[in-house]
Amino acid sequence: MTLEDVYSILESKIYYEKDSMRKFSFIQNSIHIDRRAFIPFVIYKEDENFFLEPDTPIAEEKELRIEIKNNSSDSIQFYGKKSGEKLLILEG
Numbered sequence: 001m002t003l004e005d006v007y008s009i010l011e012s013k014i015y016y017e018k019d020s021m022r023k024f025s026f027i028q029n030s031i032h033i034d035r036r037a038f039i040p041f042v043i044y045k046e047d048e049n050f051f052l053e054p055d056t057p058i059a060e061e062k063e064l065r066i067e068i069k070n071n072s073s074d075s076i077q078f079y080g081k082k083s084g085e086k087l088l089i090l091e092g
Helices: 003-010
Strands: 015-017 023-027 030-033 038-046 049-054 064-068 075-080 086-091
Antiparallel strands (some): 015 023, 015 086, 023 030, 049 064, 075 086
16 A cells, blocks of 8 residues: 555545544545534654544644555554554444
């Protein structure tokens, strides 16, 4: 998977947080959560993993490892870079 693929999957649809049903959309390097303002972010690759780093934290940790199963946009999981714990699950 390439960096372009990750951006393409994130921008492909609206996602909902599994536990709280908050609505997430990713548009032109910004995250829109429910009705809040856009939060700028970058995605970078480190040691074969992709990480999401928003300007404002959206989970308990600021840097989140992105896990996308089988290049599908149905479910995206985010893990804390430092803790390794699953912090956020988004479903399309």
